[in-house]
Amino acid sequence: MSQQAASSLDQLKSQAAQAFEKAQNPQDLYQAKVQFLGKAGAITDVMKLMASLPKEEKPSFGKKVNEVKQFLEDLYSQREAFLTEKEIQAKMENEKLDLTLPGSGAFSGSLHPVQRVTDEIVQILARLGYSLRTGPLIEKDYYNFEALNIPPDHPARDMQDTFFVDQTHVLRTHTSPIQIHSLENEELPLRILGTGGVFRCDSDISHLPHFHQIEALCVDEKISMADLKGTISFFVREFFGPGLKTRFRPSFFPFTEPSAEVDCSCPVCKGKGCSLCKHTGWIEIGGSGLVNPKVFEHAKIEYPKWQGFAFGFGIERMAIIKYGIEDIRLLPENDLRFLRQFT
Numbered sequence: 001m002s003q004q005a006a007s008s009l010d011q012l013k014s015q016a017a018q019a020f021e022k023a024q025n026p027q028d029l030y031q032a033k034v035q036f037l038g039k040a041g042a043i044t045d046v047m048k049l050m051a052s053l054p055k056e057e058k059p060s061f062g063k064k065v066n067e068v069k070q071f072l073e074d075l076y077s078q079r080e081a082f083l084t085e086k087e088i089q090a091k092m093e094n095e096k097l098d099l100t101l102p103g104s105g106a107f108s109g110s111l112h113p114v115q116r117v118t119d120e121i122v123q124i125l126a127r128l129g130y131s132l133r134t135g136p137l138i139e140k141d142y143y144n145f146e147a148l149n150i151p152p153d154h155p156a157r158d159m160q161d162t163f164f165v166d167q168t169h170v171l172r173t174h175t176s177p178i179q180i181h182s183l184e185n186e187e188l189p190l191r192i193l194g195t196g197g198v199f200r201c202d203s204d205i206s207h208l209p210h211f212h213q214i215e216a217l218c219v220d221e222k223i224s225m226a227d228l229k230g231t232i233s234f235f236v237r238e239f240f241g242p243g244l245k246t247r248f249r250p251s252f253f254p255f256t257e258p259s260a261e262v263d264c265s266c267p268v269c270k271g272k273g274c275s276l277c278k279h280t281g282w283i284e285i286g287g288s289g290l291v292n293p294k295v296f297e298h299a300k301i302e303y304p305k306w307q308g309f310a311f312g313f314g315i316e317r318m319a320i321i322k323y324g325i326e327d328i329r330l331l332p333e334n335d336l337r338f339l340r341q342f343t
Helices: 003-022 026-037 042-052 055-094 113-126 155-159 177-185 225-240 293-298 315-323 336-342
Strands: 131-133 138-140 169-171 190-199 210-220 246-253 256-265 282-291 307-314
Touching (some): 003 026, 003 055, 026 042, 113 190, 113 225, 113 315, 113 336, 131 177, 177 190, 177 210, 177 293, 210 225, 210 315, 225 246, 225 256, 225 315, 246 282, 282 293, 282 315, 307 315
Parallel strands (some): 131 190
Antiparallel strands (some): 210 307, 256 282, 282 307
């Protein structure tokens, strides 16, 4: 092996060893390794001298290169382990845990406003003898529409923008199908509440494509509109506070006759007029009416021996009225900054 080639290898070996010793952290050490042992490093450049060496000197030169590379690899590993340990020790000294410091506080969970309102409505009406029922989110078209006096060609279907699963099933557009299931399967008289999620193709500042409803159904002998008005008036005072008034405006629902929209005096301004009630003093809260005889006919209930009334509310709407929430879309976002106001 020529003196020039051997001298170049010894010089690189010394330079690399010095560079490894000067490195003060694993990152600098790695850069030094790349400089000398990388694919485009100094050792690779020296190996190019092999092409100009006589044939008999090439084996000894190759052996010398491998010895230098192995020496530097071992030296790198040792230095890397030392610098890593040094770095860990420095972190341990600078990041000591003070066991005398108080622990960080943990946030306690609470009910979502929608669930809070649902529970309160159920508790109020339970005092009048109503018990809770639930039903499937995917309903047969029959229970969602036809059994509620909404046949396929009825214009009332246009009032509800529906998600169809197939030709005979829909994502339920209201919780009223729960009433039909109860009428078909339970003994009379009956006082039930149906609640859960419903779905409609609608989304803006006051509407959601997925929201929640709660409906009440009372079936007994000699039921009248007076019973309905008394029940809702009692509920409004218990839910929003004493002194609030209710009013009923004629309306239309296929499954009730007569039907009425229910308003209550604004719980914020007490009927004086504010931005929440658009300065009218009144807020619409839901729909109601006496059960349509056609609904009893579908459920095979003898009418007029048995009569009934029903009413329902959108739970998100009740929540924004009760808590003064400006945008209904805040409720499903689950932003903790918003939800912590209700803990």
